[in-house]
Each structure stands twice: as structure tokens, then as C-alpha cells.
Amino acid sequence: MIFQIFIFFINLIQSSDEKYSNNMCLNSYYKNVCIGSMKIPRSNMPQLSKEVTDRYSNFRKSMKSRIDRDDMWKLVPTQLEIYLKPVLNIINNNTNYDVCSDNHLAILVSYNEKTNEMYIIDGHHRYAACFLMNRDMNVILIYGTINEILDELKTFDGVMYENLII
Secondary structure, eight states: OHHHHHHHHHHHHHOSSOOOOSBGGGOGGGGGGGTTOOOBOGGGSOBOOHHHHHHHHHHSOEEEEEEOGGGGGGEEOOBSOOBHHHHHHHHHGGGTSOTTTOGGGOEEEEEOTTTOOEEEEEOHHHHHHHHHHTOOEEEEEEESOHHHHHHHHTTSTTOBOOOOOO
């Protein structure tokens, strides 16, 4: 992990045309984390507590699953901003709890059965941490298209929308 941070800063110093960004989606060193992103501003993305995630996954057809590290590329971020600092905090604290395999920390993902598309709804920073650690991760697949789920969550009780600058 320390080596990855060291390489990040070496690349940053060597790159004269790239400004430092805490946003991994704007930083060429971490661009693979955000491939295919829908680029929705974080303030327009639903943020769900564990309790709201449980209620919503019971409300909609859903299934707990595990995404193999070799299939992480199938998960598509929806959010424009994935900040490096919280991702590094998750990685550094991963010795206290396993964010990638803990069912209580599973990320919420839309799953379109017709196209097999999977978009991250909530848990972008946990996804990025598991992606960088090259680990399998637990997900909750919510059946439906990303757009219908995002629209539905706008009126689902307990869902928050905040512009969290990290």
C-alpha cells in the first residue's frame, strides 16, 4: 500500500500537464477505477445508510452476491467523484475489518437482467478500495435499470443527497 502511494506521488511530480486531484476519476493514475462512469455529480447520487439499504433491498427484487476480482471491470461507477483520501483510509483500516468481504458493507449495485449491466448505486469508495487491493467484494444486486432505480430512490424514505467534499 505504501508503495502504491509512493508511485502515485512520483507520477504526480513527473506529470507536468496534470494537476493534482483528490478525485480519482480526474487523475490519470487511477483512471481505471472510473472507466465507463455515468459522471453523475455526487450531490445527485443517493446515499443510503445500512438500514435504508436493507429496507430498499427488501422492497425491490435483489440478491446478495460476490464479485470476483477478475470481474470487477463489470461494475460501472455512476458517480463523477471518487475521492482518494477516503479510499486510502478504507485500505489502511482494512486490517480492523474486511470491507471487501463483510456482508454489512456490501455495495449496492443495479443489475439489468436483459443487458447484464451492473452500475454502482452506493459504495463507490468501498468499490475503489477493493479494486485497488485487487480483492473480491460483496454486493447487493438490485434488479432493474440504473435509471429506474435512481428515479425510485429519489422518493424512497431515508435516502440522502449530500454534496460531501472529502
